[in-house]
Structure formats: C-alpha cells, structure tokens
Amino acid sequence: MVIQAIRTALFYALFIGQTFFIAIILGTIALISGRTRASWAIAVYWGTSTLRILRWVTGVKTKVSGQENIPEGGCIIAAKHQSDWDVFALFPHAGRPAYIIKKELMNIPFFGWAARSLDCIEVDRKKGAKAIPAMMSQAHAAIARGCRIVIFPEGTRRAPLATPDYRQGIVRLYMELNVPVVPVALNSGLFWGRNSLVIWPGTAEAQFLPAIEAGLSADVFVERLKNAIESGSNDLALKAEAKGLSRPIDPDLRSKFDALKQSQTTAP
Template identity: 75%
Template structure:
C-alpha cells in the first residue's frame, strides 16, 4: 500500500508543481502588464479547485468544508490552523476576495511573487520580527478597503497534527488594528498531507469555519478564545478522522498524542 501511494503522490506532485509554475508565469506576466484582471482571478480559482481535484482522484484525499455561514458579509479576518498546503486550496473558494498573508521569501520568487501581489497577497518579513508589523498593517488596511478578507495562519508555519500550538502576535495586532471580526478555522489536513511528507495518504481532509469572534475584546481574551476555538475544533476533526479509520500508518508519537487528545476531550465532557 505504501509503495502504491508513494507512486500516486509522485504523480500528484508532478502535476501540482508543473501546473503551479505555468499558472504563476501566466498570472505574473499579465500582472506586470495589466495588474489584476478577471481572467487572472479566474485562473487563480481554477488553480485551487484543480489541485483539490488532483488530490482526490490521484491520491485519494477528499475535501470537506463546512461552516461557511459563519463568514460575515463584510470585511473580516479568517484565522486558520495550518497543517498542509491543502489549507490554502480549501479556504480560497469560500473567502470571497482573499488577501493571504505570506512570508516575504515567497513574494521574491519571479512570476510567483508578481502573481501573488496582483491577487492581493500581503507580505511579511518574518526575519524582522516586530519591526515587520507596521508594513503588514498598512497592507492589511489597504486590502480591507479594497473589499478583501484577510487570511492568516496564526502560527506562521505548518504544524504537525496535535503538535503544541504556537500562536504569533501578528494575529493579535491585526485584530486590534483592523477592528473586524475574526473567523477561526479548525482542520485536520495534516493527517493526510503532512509537512514535508513524502507520501500523501487517502482520507477526508476537513475544515470548519467557526463562529466569528467579535471585535473589541482585550488582546489576551481574544487570543485565548481564538486558540481554544481553533485547537478544540482541529482536535475534534482529527479524532473524528481516526474514528472513521486512518489508512496512514500511526507511529508511537502520533498514537500517544491521539490517546492524550481523546482523554482530554473525555475529561471535558
């Protein structure tokens, strides 16, 4: 099974990387000439949806997204758990006009960076730490004024399923500065397409948009509420996937974390 799935994964990566390069080059060239256009926006949507289709038909990863009724009609921040590249593809179709916050290194890639800027992406230089915040805020304000929804992964990088959370201060600063609701998103995608994984495993990757957190809370109250919402829902979706049966191998470390998460939820019940 592992050998077959490794071949399926290699085929997916071949299509994914090849298509990403072609789409980035096309959007990047058009962006240099005309900026954002209906065609480039449609191409970005195609890129996300086709990648989800490739995942399903080549690797066996199905996609389920729920809770979109919790996304406010106006400007907001969508704050999601980040376990896989799947997270970007799955959230995109539900976010209206998204402005993803991405690291500066990605924005410096020829064609890809040009395409990302034309699609409202906001760059942040993580090497500068707190010094990068003012620039991010200026870009975020401009994006909100253009009618975007800010999409951020509050931990700043992909995390393994059930790994200890590590939320950065950027999400708190955005919340305080923009004064808009924040929609938490829990997900379980890392069970199937893990960070730096050589094999993508079949299953149903699931994301859920949760009840928005209103603006105006104290910073510590907001962050505590956000963490509890995202982590609790992500844990629930991971345990749900295990109950339905995991094809992927479960090593001793993941088994320990699954058992601990299940015991913690039982204690809370």
C-alpha cells in the first residue's frame, strides 16, 4: 500500500502540474480568440495524456465500449459519476462534448476561461431549481453549435454501489431539448475513489448503453435511465470484483457486493 500511495502522489503531482500549465495556455487563447481548433486539440491532448500518465504511474487501465450506441447529431450523454477518471475517459468519444459543470469551477481564472471556450455549461447548484433556466439556455446554444451535452445526473461523485441519487436537471434537459439520451455505466470508483488517498491498479471501464429515445414521459424516462445506468454499473463492478481487486474492500463495500450477488441470484 505504501508503494501505491507514493505512485498516487507522483500521479497527482504530474496531473496537477500539467493541468495548471494547460489551463494557462487554454485560458489565454480563450481570452484572445475564443473557441479555436487549437484549443480543442490541446484539450484532447490533456485528456488522453492524463489517462496515459494514470496508467503508467498508478497502473489504472482504461476500457471504453459501446460507442456505436451514440446516435448521430445532438444528444445527451448521461453518465454515472464515481471518479475524475470519468471526465477524461468519456471525452474522446463524445464528438464535441459540452460538459455541465458547477459554477465554482467556471470562476477559477484561466481554468474557467478555458472551460467556456470548450463549450462547458455552468450550473449554479446553490440556486437549486432557479439555476435551471440559465442552464437550459446554454444547453440549447450548445446543441445548436453541434455539441453533445454531457451530464452526470447525480451531480457529484458517488461511491461504488452507493444508493443512487438522481437530480431533476437531467429530466428537465430531456424534456426541453427533445433529443435522445445515451446512458453510461462505469466502475471507476473501485480504482480512483472520490475521497481515496490511494489510486489502485486495475481496469476502469465505461460502457455507452443503447440510447433512450426522445418523447417519453418524465416518469418513464427517468426510470429507464436509472435502470440502465445502475444495472450496467453494477455489472461492471461485479465483473471487476470477480477478476480480483487490488484495493482493500471494507466491510460496507463487501456487504454491498454480497447483497448485489444475492439479488442477482434470486432474481426471476
């Protein structure tokens, strides 16, 4: 564990250092020229290089599948959120993504300027439902520019197998934008947890699932979305656990794995 902690510290040093440097470059370009092809190319490099550094230094491999389920044209990509890995892993496969991120990040000098130039949509979570109209306006503009909206429906990172907590933002987006929604299941929190001081080796997986068509009622849509994301994420977690996890499994997580296995055994 000590060796892996050292490897984790080295990764964070490289990751934070590179992110700081690239944010300055992108932020400066954004102030001068706004959205440019150069900005996009630098952002792609940032994402792919971060995953490479993560693999080389900590041993976390990346596997993404199901890209054929992403429809042509405008859509919403709604992903489980367990780790910072999720942002980088989905980025290369989303076409021209417009991530929905919290306003606090947009207020950071250089980083926020860069985020706006990369089509990011801000949401002020402190305002609750009052923040929805501003988010919708930005989302409509992003779809018009040819973006795909990327949202984490639970709003924040969740621990693996934690009880889901979906917010209303995804429902409002679906009802107003009238575009398909692609659910994304993943298991990244088993390796790079939200509050973990150690990043553990293994293969983090994300899977784009079949799109949910536009035009459903809100209740039907959110039920289908939850079922797709949660069942898919549970399956990926069980797959990783069956292969053997290098991380320690605390009693709470072990009980959740046991309960999940039991529920799948007794399911009709």
